[in-house]
Amino acid sequence: MKCVKIVASLLLIGSISVNTQAQKPVYQDETRPIEERVEDALKRMTLEEKVAMCHAQSKFSSPGVPRLGIPENWATDGPHGIRPEVLWDEWDQAGWTNDSCIAFPALTCLAATWNKDMSLLYGRSIGEEARYRNKNILLGPGVNIYRTPLNGRNFEYMGEDPYLSSKMVVPYIQGVQENGVAACVKHFALNNQEVDRHTVNVVVDDRALYEIYLPAFKAAVQEGQAWAIMGAYNRYKDQWACQNQYLLNDILRGEWGFDGVVVSDWGGVNNTEQAIYHGLDMEFGSWTDGLGEGASNAYDYYYLANPFLKLLRSGEVKEEEVDKKVRNILRLAFRTTMDTKRPWGSFVTPEHAAAGRKIAEEGIVLLQNKNNTLPIDLNKVKKILVVGENAIKPMTVGGGSSSLKAKYEVSPLDGITERMGAQAEIVYARGYVGDPTSEYNGVKLKRDLHDSRSAAELIAEATTLAKDADMVIFIGGLNKSDNQDCEGNDRKHLELPYNQDKVITELYKANSNLVVVNISGNAVAMPWVNQVPAIVQTWYNGTESGTALASVLVGDVNPSGKLPFTFPVKIQDNPSSSFGEASYPGIDKVQEYKESIFVGYRWTDKEKIKPLFPFGYGLSYTTFQYGKVTADKKEVAADGNISFTVSVKNTGATDGAEIVQLYIRDVKSSLPRPVKELKGFEKIYLKAGEEKTVSFTIGKEALSFFDDKKHEWIAESGDFEALIGASATDIKSKVSFKLK
Template sequence: MLKNVKTIVVLLLLSSFGVNAQDKVPVYLDDKKPMNERVEDALKRMTTEEKIAMIHAQSKFSSPGVKRLGIPENWMTDGPHGIRTEVKWDEWDQAGWTNDSCIAFPALTALSSTWNKELASLYGKSIGEEARFRNKNVLLGPGVNIYRSPLNGRNFEYMGEDPFLTSKMVVPYIKGVQSNGVAACVKHFALNNQETNRNSVNVVVDDRALYEIYLPAFKAAVQEGDVWAIMGAYNKYKGQQCCHNEYLLNDILRGEWGFKGVVVSDWGGVNDTKQAIHNGLDMEFGSWTNGLSWGTSNAYDNYYLAKPYSEMIRKGEVGTKELDEKVRRILRLSFLTTMDRNRPFGSFGTEEHALAGRKIAEEGIVLLQNNNNILPINLSKTKKIAVIGENAIKMMTVGGGSSSLKARYEITPLEGLKKRIGNQAEIVYARGYVGDPTSNYNGVVAKVSLEEKRPQAELTAEALKIAKDADIVLFIGGLNKSENQDDEGHDRKHLELPYGQDKLISELAKVNKNIVFVNISGNAVAMPWIKEVPGVVQGWFLGTEAGNALANVLVGDVNPSGKLSFTFPVKLADNGAHALGEFPGGDEVKYNEGIFVGYRWVDKNKIKPLFPFGHGLSYTTFAYGKVTADKKQINTGDKITFSVNVKNTGSREGSEVVQLYITDSKSSLPRPVKELKGFEKVALKAGEEKTVTFTIDKTALSFFDDKKHDWVAEPGDFEAIIGASSTDIKSKVGFSLK
């Protein structure tokens, strides 16, 4: 029945495009024909003017199709965490729709901290369904730029410091999105690791670091995820803008990796017509419309790939070869998305999506410190809970730049705690500090006004008063999405908590020792009071179901199983980018730390971090057996399997992330002490034991030799290391490569 309905719809569409139902269906509309034939058939029917129109925007978030041929428009949407509200055709202001309130999913730092590939797939599938229902065919995300510095304002949109973890998490996300006939658009390609001078800064990085640290997740997206679109970055590399960078786009992306999809510019990331023509860009969006200034109205024909390109063709300065290549790739995108008659219809703002977001949030929350087993909260012995901190009542689905959302609803931490605890214990709240009092963000109005006229001394006194006689204090603070915090367009100024929170936490610790600090952020923060506070929880930006997810973990309904996807340094000097003095740089930034990013820097310099990469505690305990290898020596074409038993030795069910690191004992080039090359999240009932296995080949032993411009696995001795984090090593086993 459904097939017949679709056939009727197609016939009606054909007739509306001037194709008689009795005529032969054009090749480009026949989905039984090979993709290349369809593309070439459509291309030869198009005029040069129609081709030029397809390669640049017609509104803030759309580009034209070819109405005459029945090829639909392309509609883009932010962002990686939820489907952006509709904006006006030619303005950034909201369009005022009443049916575009989305489910806000956790930020990608929370997703990566689940270390759960199945949840990455669920995330992609769910957000893809939301995009499809809203008739968007390109989702501008996910972001996979590497966490180089804890001051990068956009880190919360990415997946941490490790290229292997990011690669393994991004592939199922992409496949989940694209199962809906919606293209994922992985961003920002490449080296977009700061917001300061992001439109102009030239990144200087050696080829080893480029290939080993900053490119692997993009390569996995292309070769393993078959991603249909990639977004260029704002910054420069080798002195050339990344959105039309010959080396990145032509040589690496298309030449070395064989990318067949569309390269989309970041909004305003195009700066030169000739380079945009020749250096691999396909679709231009968001240029400052006249090429010079922000927001000139309705000037899309002035884009670099619009009239300037047409004029160059008319004058004979360039041919149409490059234009045809761009349009071929855009047509392929259309056939995979808007012109795929079999793609599902999607769904939007559903309970199913909200619960998926909650599940991801619960597994992403990281229990960082739990001295004296202060958590979970024992409600049978707890009569009064003091909740302190602005972030307990502040919306976090808004702000932060292009990922800001109009969520269908957002449960704040205080709401979630009150809902879960009810009358089992008294909850009293004090704000404690004033951070950002904004209560209306681009048309989204907060449920609780954040306006505050009382002086800080009065707020402090109130917080100390309610903390003094509480059984437990939950300080819910951290960062927000305001300027110079977790925010697109701005980097943080320092590692410390803003708004005087550090001083307030120390004051609270003097009147009550039972404090849990819940850090709502997408970034690491300094914790100078760490020895004064027994409990620390990393709470991220958790989306629509944030408060419910957080409450479930704090009271123990959910056993925390998240692990950090980046290192928390004690101080900025413990981070390679800052120790070597090159963040954020000026007109140029040098990645002097090379391949030694995150835990690689920590290991090399024997630094004790505040919390290491891969760290996360549980309300149960796990015992590891000794890792074994199925062979002691392998040849270059062989695989080797490592096995380790893990047992839940506690009294409740829990999940553990077992991590495999590889060490090269001797190398012709400097190498990290160890590198992550495998991980598995295993769920265990109390007393249950399971065997976890990892199988690798020589790619896990390889490094990039910049002189040979190739990956090299040198014969010699290696170690396989099993850890519960990058510093919590359980056992090792040696092997060799012939």
């Protein structure tokens, strides 16, 4: 009897697939508008099929409707690479031999490029990898604001400034979705720490919410046309973000008109009724195991599974509630898996590796370069000592859900040896031992990092070798272990771990020709900053990490990255740490953002705090000269635009790129405003001696603040200034203008 049912089902599917164009059901006819197809498919579905689409069926998939030929949805962790396959019901690796991916740079690196073209390249490349693996939801990018340098997950995000994040996220989304893969922007919203992330209730004023924490999400929805949004773990207004009336219904769908699908973070749902009514569409990863219900299939006992179905069957919940969710899920299917023009993608290609390398090279930031220590002159430097665990430690493994099984990863030491080894002797010393045991969900390091020597022995070896070297390159920083740059917990302090400050200090005493390379996704304290001649900030740069670093160190590539967040001298200089535990990490699971809109450079400007390195800062191997900024008018109408123009000349002997930054200052406002705010940036490439003109055009939006009493954006008439800078503290010139 079972065989008869199976055959009948197959015949039904077959009969649909071979119909002529005229007979084809509306939902299968790609010439019809998507909304017509959605409604046609919806009316053909049973109640049970509708509910099934609203929750997971495995760790990373949710059901389609086989009877109607509607495919399953398959999600994959991003946003830095396509994670390896896991078992159906387990987090353990499935043991595939063909799922090793290209690891792309972390999004802190992408943000540090300040280059929208790099963002599009990134999105297209990772989208092709996702499509080849037949995923239709990429769980990324992340755009949560960098509120504290202690947040363990900052490396996955795009920095402290809402404008920079907004402009960088849009091309990424467009690139991913060109491949018929939905970008799932996360984590919406206010997920700015890992401490108590499943329980903390964030208290934030509406000005900060709308001016700081929402703009990148809004740009993702309205400019990037993102097809999916992932809710956050934390609470806001005492409701979990994955089932939040204010965030999901009032703002996301009501104010912004989002027509995509809202998915939960894995295990982010906590209540059936709120999940039904407060804007969630698809539930993934909830921790229910079904055992309490006497059943083995955990997925049937998710909040939007059997409990939802029971309420619908009894009439306590109207069918229109499940229809709202299924419309969004069907829309996702028609945009991805049911689009017959969807490209096929590609996987682990030389082109993708080259894209990752290019992004990494553009994102590396030169922080300090006294006496032109860099680039390394291999005609003079014949013996180089490389010191530090991060020179040999793979960084694609660990960090939480962004951990990857990379096809390969070029370590910094390997990159330096490959590029410089033919012209100089490369010697390595460990210097310190951090965490030799990195592993995540079955992906393990291929290099044994265990070392039984004492800290004193390791330093003694490094300093002895340093005395005999022409140059010392220390490669350290953070890693992706717990309590560092890692999902699940925050850092304990701003200082470097594993006694690295001591190692750096002793190396400098032994050889002052020292370069410090910091690998991290967060700011770190640098008590040795006044001694060390050269400092390079690099990131978790993936497959071609070491190659990109070496190319910058020797000058094959002129560094052009700039910081997407402020480096404070000490943790107390960061606003979230300036108001006691109530502000960070919270007291009794309640946290108040007491600094309000004054995040990052907005805070250091307001409090006149000198940062270690400011937002937007980065050096080059060449020099740039700025002209005086001019405006095309002195007064602008409320419905008009104003343009600013400035010339920039490469006055050095080396080709290079400069990031020109536009900040706007409201001279006098009825409400407190930042001293200045980023409202434009452009990365320009200049040959030695070349000069270019850069123009920015802004309108009322760039002059507005959010009035939380009126719940609207306001641009007040009066005096403004446009400031052109090479960083938040290096303002080259300014021009005044009025808003009518």
